[in-house]
Amino acid sequence: MPTAAAPSSRATERRKAMVLVAIKMLTGDRGKYLGMVLGLVFTTFIMTQQPAMFFGLVKRSYGFVSDAALADIWVMDPMVRYIDDIKPLSDTTVARVRGVEGVGWAVPIYKGTTRVRLADGNFQNSVLIGLDDTTLIGGPPIILSGKLADLRRADGVIVSADGANNRFARPSPRSSEPPIPLMIGDVIEMNERRAVVVGISEATTTNMGVPTIYTTYSRAKSYVPSERKTLSFVLVKAKAGTEVGLVISNIRHWTGLAAVTREQFEQMTLWYVIQNTPAFTLFGLSAIIGFGVGGLIAGQTFYNFTLENLRYFGVMKAMGATNRTLLTMIMAQALVAGAIGYGLGVGLISLFSLVIGPRFPFELSWSLFLVSACGIVLLCVIASGLSMRKVIRLDPASVFKT
Structure with missing residues (x-):
């Protein structure tokens, strides 16, 4: 006598098989597949490179304070606003x-x-x-x-x-x-x-x-x-x-006199530099523009890819595939493309840092990689969400019309 878990197990196996079919569909159209991946590589690179340059400049601005790590307190003239605003005592x-x-x-x-x-x-x-x-x-x-x-x-x-x-x-x-x-x-x-x-x-x-x-x-x-x-x-x-x-x-x-902790002096310098240096604003704008442009390229390519494969999704729907299964397939396609694009982008930015790091300000950290990964996941969710609407509304009978 079959157990109650057997239907659930068969459904899971079917979903896994459909996910493999979805990945084959994704890599089958190499032109659009490469377009999506390259768009995500570009987005990852810009989203990571610009903030890394920003944080590198910031770290250099208060590097003198960080280097003198033995001291708990910095004493200075009350009118000092940042590390290079020295008022002699x-x-x-x-x-x-x-x-x-x-x-x-x-x-x-x-x-x-x-x-x-x-x-x-x-x-x-x-x-x-x-x-x-x-x-x-x-x-x-x-x-x-x-x-x-x-x-x-x-x-x-x-x-x-x-x-x-x-x-x-x-x-x-x-x-x-x-x-x-x-x-x-x-x-x-x-x-x-x-x-x-x-x-x-x-x-x-x-x-x-x-x-x-x-x-x-x-x-x-x-x-x-x-x-x-x-x-x-x-x-x-x-x-x-x-x-x-x-x-x-x-x-x-x-x-x-003014007396502040090392961390407070670093924060004073950080905010002064951010507020008074236009270059820092430009780095932030560049990261946002890169996220938007790369996201549009990848999202539009993925959306067009889904439209061109609607007939295949319609056939699967006519054969009994549920909307949940089809949505899982689309999400899997987006996440696979995102993971590959993100991995290549991170590799490229790491190579870039090795080349320019010794001479230019460049600060990579796990938190920066985490933020860029979240950005790529967000792009994948948005792109797949737009594509899902078409699949959900798809009439299976329409694919058989001449």
């Missing part, structure tokens, strides 16, 4: 902050720009960062060669890898050969003072693409024109067991 500010209750340690840090005179006499703009002479807190997160402690050597500086390999590289004696990268022991000049390269670091590249140079705080002041105030920020670590929010309130109350 007096060096005595460090001692005032150290005297605030709850402060574990506080160190000065300098951030500014300077012109570097290279060995061949050319000048190159760069970002100069001066670290606390004693602790060297705020230094580059990754040292590729040399040691951070070598900054204490006479005239020692650490240069970012992008600068050492590109902007600061010496021309080769032979024009046909590539430039010679800056190496440990090479000498550069800033503000008519000698600087010896003691290390190469991996630091976050600035949006302007200029190299970054690290040195001690006292030495940094000699590498820039003399000013009455040179302190850019004070980096603070709260005492163990002390709430960071309480320390921030104490610093604001007793010094009259």
Whole structure:
């Protein structure tokens, strides 16, 4: 005696067989199949590439803050709006902050720009960062060669890898050969003072693409024109067991300066850059336009594909296929095309990032891939939904009319 589950099992097997038929129908018309897939590849690429460039620029805008990860709090002039909006403070500010209750340690840090005179006499703009002479807190997160402690050597500086390999590289004696990268022991000049390269670091590249140079705080002041105030920020670590929010309130109350956490300073910089940089709006518009154009191409192609195959769906309907089965077939076709297009698009964008990533801002993340995948699924649902209406309303008898 057959069990009650047998009819259900047979229905499932029939649906699986119909899905296989649907996929064969999809790949049988190679022209439209390739058109759908290429449209989805284009959509995936644009939907991922533009936001990745956007997030890359954003990350670079506050990279200096992220690199100084040891500090809990950044202290600055109250009028500072973002990382490069520096309002210099007096060096005595460090001692005032150290005297605030709850402060574990506080160190000065300098951030500014300077012109570097290279060995061949050319000048190159760069970002100069001066670290606390004693602790060297705020230094580059990754040292590729040399040691951070070598900054204490006479005239020692650490240069970012992008600068050492590109902007600061010496021309080769032979024009046909590539430039010679800056190496440990090479000498550069800033503000008519000698600087010896003691290390190469991996630091976050600035949006302007200029190299970054690290040195001690006292030495940094000699590498820039003399000013009455040179302190850019004070980096603070709260005492163990002390709430960071309480320390921030104490610093604001007793010094009259602005004090924010590292995350808050990153957010300040992020929103300022977004609101005041038109390029960020253009990236967002490009992603939306790419989604629309690619979606229209893929959706229109899929819709036309369904219209051309209505007679086959009509025959299946006349043979007893239910609307649910036919809708499952259409949805399967859309999702298969979407999965292939998305996979190829992700592969293309990954290859693209490997080619341009080292030189241009490009930030890929799992969340970005997830969002683009959701966008492709949405396109597939919309395209299949429009096609389903035709199939549901289809009269099976109409396919047999001459």
